[in-house]
Amino acid sequence: MFAAKGSFSVRLPEFMRTSTFRWTLVVSGAFALCILLMFGFVLAQAYAYMRVDVDGLITGIADSIIAKEGPERRIERLDEYLHVDPHGVKLGGLFAADGTRIAGNVESVPPELKLDAEPQLVSLVKVDASGSERRTSRALARRLPQGETLVLGRTDYEFVWIVHSVERALALGLIPALCLGLAAGAFLSIRAQRRVQEVNRKIQRIVAGELRERLPTQGTQDAFDKLATLVNGMLDEIEALIRSIAGVGDDIAHDLRTPLTRVRVGLERARQNARTADELRTAADQAIAGLDQSLAIITALLRITEIEHNRRLDGFRHVDLADLVREVGDLYEPIAEDKRVAFAVRAKEDVAVHGDRDLLFEAVANLVDNAVKFTPEGGRVEVSLQHAGEEAVVRVCDTGPGIPPGEGERVGRRFYRADKSRCAPGLGLGLSLVNAIVKLHGFRFSISGGPGCVAEIAGQLASA
């Protein structure tokens, strides 16, 4: 971005290229302009006021001199006026009709000075004991009855003095203020830049894989801090996700290794020891079964991930739970019977929820599947549907070994299987699937008991 602006920008110190610094420059410039305009206004006002004042003064003096009888009295009055003059601002002269000076400290009547007019700005030459000098002044000229000319004026001393004062004020006030502004701008931009650089360093570390790194915050609650807090929250989430993915990876690796090791060992032994085609065939069948089990684990995991990431709820409909529970019972009743496990379904009440029927079916089927699988011969499995208050409750009870106390929380984790049931066939993924489905619906899932097991799915009733 900066490179495009040419080499000039590139050579500037880093901080001068920040937007903070640029804005400081703009604001300082505007500030200085305002001050200058203000002083200019004050000067113009002061000048206008002084002019009126000076003009009135010299007009009054001129009138008082002209009012005197006789030349001597006029000269006396003029000298008296000029005499009291500590700053040397008073100018005056009486000139004969031929232009020679009779009295006063003005050398001659300047040709541009109009007779009997309003006071005007002219350049007069002042003469006194110390010599002569040219001064810009407000002045007027009057023709006297005997043909003489009276010139009266006042130098711009006050005005120049005010201008000098203003200049000093500007020098003492504006320049330090500007310098301060620039310094503040530089300070702020350097500070902001340091934070950006620090953030940049941290981000580079994060990109390099250091996921525990977080952006620095200073507890000041400024915009920068808020942004950093936000990004840190996001990083927390990402870290948790990545860790859970890594956890799943470990689980997969662990549970896939067992069947794959069996397959490998079986094939290896068959290659060495099999003497007949039948023996080889048996080994191959076992290997295929082992591979199928591994593939089933992967499929189940992908299914859980699919459900967990399914954010679309538009497939949700009114689901008749009684019908669903009866259907699950219908599906599993023969299996329970084959295992000589008593099986009962109680779903008389008309209970409905809002959800995805296929997924809910899968969840309930999984619970029943587990119950039937883990209940020993002669045991009992009961599936019931009730509504308690505002909730629909599907409960699956069995007389199996149950869940060891304190492990109720862990059963929803992928691959969890209570040690006692390690020998029963299954993938250990059923309950995490149930968990994922229940979470998607915003329902509750709990499992408890031992011996015997009670698994419950509770969800809000659908409004009719």
Added chain:
Amino acid sequence: MAARATEHAEALQLLVADDPAAAPGPGENDSMPRVLLIEDDRETATEVMAELVERGFEVDWAATGIEGLDKARAGNADALIVDRLLPGMDGLTIIEAVRQERIRTPVLVLSALGAVDDRVRGLRAGGDDYLTKPFALIELVARVEALLRRPAENRDTILRVGALELDLLSRTAKRGDRALELLPREFRLLEYMMRRKDQLLTRAMLFEEVWNYKFVPQSNLVDVHMGRLRRKVDMPDEQPMIHNVRGEGFILRAPA
């Protein structure tokens, strides 16, 4: 693998020999069903082709989407097997193109994408069946055969296979003079099998079609339900009609 395939081929051959009239399809005369396989992985393609040829199919192979589309358009195939992930092309594009030209050849979609959504998308694009990779070869063959022999829209209200008779109106079944007491599920299962007599029906096919469920059950649900139906259909002193093809699925056929 090869040994197992041969075993099954023998089983099929046996079936055909048993009742040639009832088993139009693989191995019959010159009209070998032609299958077009569109699959980019050479090794998979080779195995699939070998299996199909062994089962009496004539197989044409296209390794790219373009080639596959050309061959599919020619319309010589009786069934298409289309891999979804072809280099530079989604297999669904081929199916859509073919369907737009009103070619109604049945299509089996193969995919490594197993999510329910992907499946729905595959079927909506015009696929007739969807098989997720990796699959058992026997599953693939069974599904191709099912596609080729889809039951014609049958207006009959009574289905018959051998002595087995199913009355769809009165919802009753009998074998010879013996009435069968069937539960609703068992009735649906038997109806499905009778409409597809002499075909190998895999567990997954039955679970998807008869029970309408898309998930993979943990227990051997299909076997248990089939076992019950079988005990009702085949009494110990009768010739069995429901056959369990070892580890692969079930076949219903009339006794010789």
